[in-house]
Amino acid sequence: MSSRLCLGALLVPLLLAAPALAADAAAPTTAAPQPPSLTVVSANRREIVSQVVLTGTLSPRETVMVGADVDGLRIEELLVDEGDLVKRGDVLARLATDLVDVDLARAETQIARAEAGITQAGALVDEAASAATEAGTALQRTRSLNEKGIVGQDILDTRVSAAAAANARLASARQGVALAEADRASAEAERRQLALRRSKAEIKAPTDGLVLARVARLGAVVSTAGGGLFEIARDALVELDAEVSESALGALDVGQVAVVTAADGSDVEGRVRLVSPKVDPATRLGRVKIALPPSPGLRTGAFARAVVETKRSTGVVLPRTAVVADGAKASVQVVADGIVKTRPVTLGIAAGSDVEILTGVDEGESVVSLAGTFVRDGDRVTPVPAAPALTAEAAR
Known part of the structure; x- marks a missing residue:
């Protein structure tokens, strides 16, 4: 009996320890630590476009001021208003010509009087010429008779005086003709001046264009010193007058394509017309002018934004952060x-x-999205593709 009790006492601890030993045998070996995760982007091959964004004000490329060429005439008719398109030679305004017409009629009368004076002076010349010829003939006869002793010296002296007087009257008559002709020329010049003044009573457009401003008012008396009556944008051309930083100025060149967005949201394609050769020393900005085609959405004085394409290429592209x-x-x-x-x-x-990568990275390779992080050459990492939002931003 005692031997059985001893054997049971030995088996009980062994049975209790068996489950623990089985559990230890079934437990797995501890896994090695994973490398740290790191966000990477794929180097994609696509087109990349370099652009410069400009902001500025729309202004006419060339402004033409139209004023009156005569003084003292009253505006009696206005034919255009602001915003109208005009052609070269179109009448913009008419001035009253009643006073000019009176002066023109007076000039015509003076011309007719001068022509009558010329006719009268011509008749006097003919009469004086005839008398001078007759006096000259009589003088020759008297000299011949005097030489023969038929007539005395007193008669010869009389004939000499008569011939001299006749020649003087002829010269005076000819001067009268010249004076009458001068009077006619003066009257004709005055008539031409008045006719020109009358023609200037129609104020015409000197060029095709768009009327930007109209200062003229009905009934106002015009003056050549009073400034312009109309302001016209030549050929209705508008351009964007913008400023750009000196760092971006070197990327711009004449002829580059620019897409200009007006205040109403409409887009107009233009081209760089002028890149200023100097930079404002105070603002460090340079001026750029973009020529635009005529468009109803472009209004002078309005704000506009332009995007100028400076370069275009196809290659491997990465985010700047990489x-x-x-x-x-x-x-x-x-x-x-x-x-x-x-x-x-x-x-x-x-x-x-x-940014475009010309050499150093091939298409499809994975690159750390945020360069200069805690990893170094030879470090082992677990690459994690960038989130779709980052990839989409890089694709743009």
């Missing part, structure tokens, strides 16, 4: 087989949040 730039040098961190490696790269066009 590139570490140190002066002229640049690098990225490429992740291959879970290992980080830093590579030097050559940069191309930069546009927005993206």
Whole structure:
């Protein structure tokens, strides 16, 4: 009996320890720690466009001021208003010509009087010429008779005096003709001046264009010193007068395409017409003018925004955040087989949040999205593709 009790006492601890031993045998070996996760982006090959954004004011490319060429006439008719399109030679306003017509009639009368004076002076010349010829003939006969002693010296002297007087009357008559002709020329010049003044009573457009302003008012008396009556945008052309920072000024050139968005939201395509050769030393801004085609949505004085395409290329593109730039040098961190490696790269066009990679990264390679993080060459990481939002931003 005692032997059985001893055997039971030995079996009980063994039975109690068996489950614990089985549990220890079934427990798995502890897994090795995973490398840290790191967000990466894929180097995609696509088109990238470099742009410069400008803001400024719409203004006429060339303004023409139209005023009166005569003084003292009253405006009696206005034929155009602001916003009207006009052609060269169109009448913009008419001035009253009643006073000019009176002066013109007076000039015509003076011309007729001068012509009558010329006719009368001509008749006097003919009469004086005849008398001078007769006096000259009589003088020759008297000289011949005097030489023969037939007539005395007193008669010869009389004939000489008569001939001299006749020649003087002829010269005076001819001067009368010249004076009458001068009077006629003066009257004709005055008539031409008045006719020109009358023709200037119609104020005409000197060029095709758009009427921007009308200062003229009915009944007002015009003056050549009173300034312009109409302001016209030549050929109705409007341009964007914008300012750009000196750093972006070098990327702009004449002829580049620009898309201008007006205040009403409409887009108009234009071209860079002028890039200022100087920069304002106070604001560090340069002026750029963009020529635009005629469009009803473009109003002078309005604000507008322009986007100028400076360069376009197709290549490998990465976000700017993936590139570490140190002066002229640049690098990225490429992740291959879970290992980080830093590579030097050559940069191309930069546009927005993206930059073109000319050399150093191939299409499809994974690159650390935020360069300069805590990882170094040779570090092992777990690459995690960037969120769709980041990828979409890079794709833009």
